Amino acid sequence: MATLFTRIIEGDLPGHFVWRDEMCVGFLSIAPLNPGHTLVVPRVEIEHWIDLDSELVGHLFKVTQSIGKALAREYKPVKVGTIVLGLEVPHVHIHAVPVWNPTDLDFHNAKPNTSSEALAQEAQKIRTALTALGYAQAAQ
Helix, strand or coil, X not given: CCCHHHHHHCCCCCCCEEEECCCEEEEECCCCCCCXXXXXXXXXXXXXXXXXXXXXXXXHHHHHHHHHHHHHHHHCCCEEEEEECCCCCCCCCEEEEEECCHHHHCHHHCCCCCXXXXXXXXXXXXXXXXXXXXXXXXXX
16 A cells, blocks of 8 residues: 555645655655655655665755755754654655754644645745755756
């Protein structure tokens, strides 16, 4: 059975995409820790990041870095944090989160009631920042 993320990637479930390429996608978390909280997800379903081949690992982190630059440009955080956890969805994903203090990375502070409209607005801001930074892979 397809994972939740595969269903989003394939369009069976809605997603607010900021990045698409042949190896991965980036879309906003439906329970963001902060505005702009983005997930970078490989198109292939692999449960644990240590099982990824080195080319895909490198690509995922390169994309996460690109999205991180857009998050830094748009939100002006102290840092852009990354987390590889994967306890809830058995499909590798990297969280990129604008952070101002350490508690910003506490999943107990997630905002699962963020509206689709708010997520769409945040996604547009990130796509605009990615385009301004010269990334053609920004999802349209």
